[in-house]
Amino acid sequence: MAAPIEFWFDFSSPYGYLGSRRIEEIARRRSRDVRWRPFLLGVLFQTTGQKPLLLQPLRGPYASRDLQRTARLLKEPFRLPEPFPFSSVGPARFFYWLDAKDHTAASAYAKAVYRRAFVEGRAVSGAEDAAEIAAALGHDRAEVLSVLQRPEVKQRLKDINDEALNKGVFGSPFFIVDGEPFWGNDHLDQVERWIETGGW
């Protein structure tokens, strides 16, 4: 099987949530794996000078409308959780601890985070919520809370953010296919065509 599609996203990104549904379909059709890669968009904003989309004048109200409209078009459930945006540090840290042992378990956790936030519209706002989501998947709640405090777990997420920066990732979702970068859900048609044709 060819190299996995790198799927970079922030757990607090509603476009990332919508992208997660579509990239899995594309990967299935094209016999690729998806390598889920959560990162902290807020940290990258220090480099790009951007701010959270939904808080921006003009762009924010448009994005709210576009998210609802695009979700309806894709027939995907969509709600915004309260509070929003939320800190995605906890889920991202736990994700990579899990991912080092088992990619599938890690992506199952990621999907559960997105489901809670953007399907159920429930808060994902700290370590407690990150642990509760893990517990529902059979992980030990106390262990998750302990994992989230480990220096090497914190460092791992910092390294991942550096990797994102080095790869030129600046938004969520961001897809890398055989080294080629694609930003945003609207580029998923190009992603699929790139896989299909090997590039143009």
Added chain:
Amino acid sequence: MAAPIEFWFDFSSPYGYLGSRRIEEIARRRSRDVRWRPFLLGVLFQTTGQKPLLLQPLRGPYASRDLQRTARLLKEPFRLPEPFPFSSVGPARFFYWLDAKDHTAASAYAKAVYRRAFVEGRAVSGAEDAAEIAAALGHDRAEVLSVLQRPEVKQRLKDINDEALNKGVFGSPFFIVDGEPFWGNDHLDQVERWIETGGW
């Protein structure tokens, strides 16, 4: 015939250029007119806090690559003019002076500006260039230069920028179909579907 598609763009926007090619095709297929609406993106940046895309860290290099890649996919010629970005005040002012008399002549002028900038890759950097492009279409060069200095022509472009802001336009290209806003070329599939279905 139903209401025209409002096509908001900056003459200095390469994505606007690519969008101009596709929106005309969609309009033809769907029996709509396109109402070309140049504006000054730089003025709106004062509200959105954005900067010219190609000058931004991470986003700039990505956009350069994406523009070339998307142009190849669409089989559209594409070059960046020197200098870039350029001031689009001159062409925008002349456009609206022309548009008040003749929409078709105005859109022909707009197409000529885009062709010079992004097909031929030649400078469009001031009143002289704006007038030269107009002269090639049969307008009187001296008259164009005089028109560009008229207070009411300057005011008209300011009013247009206010209209853009009031309509929530914040990027180029930006399409409004029957009151519904769509940002970016990647949303053109949604634009066409919106026209086809009347919305969803």
